Amino acid sequence: TRLTWYPLQTAGLWEQMALSCIGTEMNGLTVSPQVLDELSVEFKARLQVLEQEIYQLAGREFNIQSPKQLGVILFDELGLPHGKKTKTGYSTNAAVLEKLASRHELPARIIAYRNMAKLLSTYVEKLAGLIDPVSGRVHTSFNQTVTATGRLSSSHPNLQNIPIRGEEGGRIRQAFIPGNGLIFLAADYSQIDLRVLAHYSRDEALLAAFRQNEDVHSRTAAELFNVSSMLVTSEMRRVAKSINFGIVYGMSSFGLANQLNIGRKEAQRFIDRYFRLYSGVKTFMEKIVAQAREDGYVTTLLGRRRPLLEIADKNKNRREFAERMAINTPIQGTAADIIKLAMIRVDEQLQKQCLSGRLLLQIHDELVLELPEVELKRTREVVVQAMEQALELAVPLVVNCEVGSSLAKGVMVSQ
Structure with missing residues (x-):
């Protein structure tokens, strides 16, 4: 109505x-269904192989699905470094295991086992039951x-x-x-997302890159590492790609450091160089946050509104989260539109x-x-x-x- x-x-x-x-x-x-059946047999066999490899590396059998038992193996028996202890023991989540993978083979095998088990249970075994009979x-x-x-x-x-x-x-x-x-x-x-960012920010370097059909990640990498575009390696491009998209999501130096597995100071240097290259992006981010603080909301290019009441919150964490959303929402929201x-x-x-x-x-x-x-x-x-x-x-x-x-x-x- x-x-x-x-x-x-x-x-x-x-x-x-x-x-x-x-x-x-x-x-x-x-x-x-035929492909799912084949994958089920294949994945179960692979899980059995991984299970035996895990037991061999651990030196004994244990419940691989139990974080507590895994923690005992990794930290008490193998002596690998651990983080802070929680009520249920030391964390054995994916982030922890990835950091430990360079020190011992077991964490990498555990990651592979968990990934395989999830693929089997979440997709291979469930999809067959979701096929509509009609x-x-x-x-x-x-x-x-x-x-x-x-x-x-x-x-x-x-x-x-x-x-x-x-x-x-x-x-x-x-x-x-x-x-x-x-x-x-x-x-x-x-x-x-980056094209929408170029539209919003009107940054001259970003606009030129897209209008000339350049590889934006390679262009960014060349500037960040001060090399010719011909000398940009896949690793340099990977770093630049993380920064390009990280900026869209309002990523901090702490978040970038974790994503790239580098020091926080180095991550901040990358961000500072990025803003020197794309100064219009920095200006846009500052303006959109200031406008959101004044209005209490942000909008997409087509006018869809997202309230951001926390942007005036006294709590620093809530306020900074709202500031990141003030930057991210017009970009991702417009892309969604x-x-x-x-x-x-x-x-x-x-x-x-x-x-x-x-x-x-x-x-x-x-x-x-x-x-x-x-x-x-x-x-x-x-x-x-x-x-x-x-x-x-x-x-x-x-x-x-x-x-x-x-x-x-x-x-x-x-x-």
């Missing part, structure tokens, strides 16, 4: 979403109002969280296949062009479609154009496409 619509619209909370999400939920994804597909639910930034989330099951890292994680994506006689087309926005607009445009254009491709999945900055191979060329053109024209920014939106017979990255081929 108008009584409902008007206050939502004036507060920037009313969004056109058409039926894209509903159609995507109804379409679902085909999952191969459609023969797995159907997720997309949520509009769960994340604070406005990004869509997925649940029952969460298909936005399909593993991608590691060989075994990538194998699970092989179980997701198109229908008979069809192929997948995955269209992904290139560095959309863009992908939603893209979903609507893609849906409309596919129908208008009488193409039979269907939108199956939205994974943050990526749309996954299912279509007949004979329609690939036209569909790709329609999808790319719809996504790149979803919203006009100060820099071009760029979309990269991959095609394949499953969602496995090794199978998907760039187009």
Whole structure:
């Protein structure tokens, strides 16, 4: 009703979403029971091998799933350094094990065991039971109002969280296949958060990099390490990438130091160099935080509002968290708005062009479609154009496409 619509619209909370999400939920994804069965056998065998390797390295058998027993092995018997003691004993979480991995082989094996066990229980064993008996597909639910930034989330099951890292994680994506006689087309926005940052900040160096179609991470690395772009190594680029995205998330020197496993002073030097290179970004961040402090909220480019009452909190931790959200929300929130607009445009254009491709999945900055191979060329053109024209920014939106017979990255081929 108008009584409902008007206050939502004036507060920037009313969004056109058409039926894209509903159609995507109804379409679902085909999952191969045969591939899941093969993975189940393979993963269980791998777990048994890891179990024996762990016992051998520990010098005895113990309950691998018990943090307390693992703590005794690592810290009391092997004498590895530990952190602060909690009520249940010393922590053996992933962060602790990763730091210990350089000192002994056991922590690395424990990490591998936990990852494998999670993949088996969370995906391989559960997915088969989630296949709809009527459609023969797995159907997720997309949520509009769960994340604070406005990004869509997925649940029952969460298909936005399909593993991608590691060989075994990538194998699970092989179980997701198109229908008979069809192929997948995955269209992904290139560095959309950084492009939105360039638009907001109007930083000249960042604008120039995107307008000239440069590799922003390599450009940043060359400046941070004071080398020619031709001499930028993969490690330098990795550091630059962490800093580029870390700035978007309002990451501190402490957070960057932990992520890169470097000293806090070195992390701060990287951040200082970054702001010297992209001075417009620093100015934008200072202005957006000041504006949020004055208004008590921030908005996305399309006017969607996020209250930030904690930005005036006397508690330093709560206040600094709100300041990070003041920086992050306009960027991630605008990126979320863009992908939603893209979903609507893609849906409309596919129908208008009488193409039979269907939108199956939205994974943050990526749309996954299912279509007949004979329609690939036209569909790709329609999808790319719809996504790149979803919203006009100060820099071009760029979309990269991959095609394949499953969602496995090794199978998907760039187009």
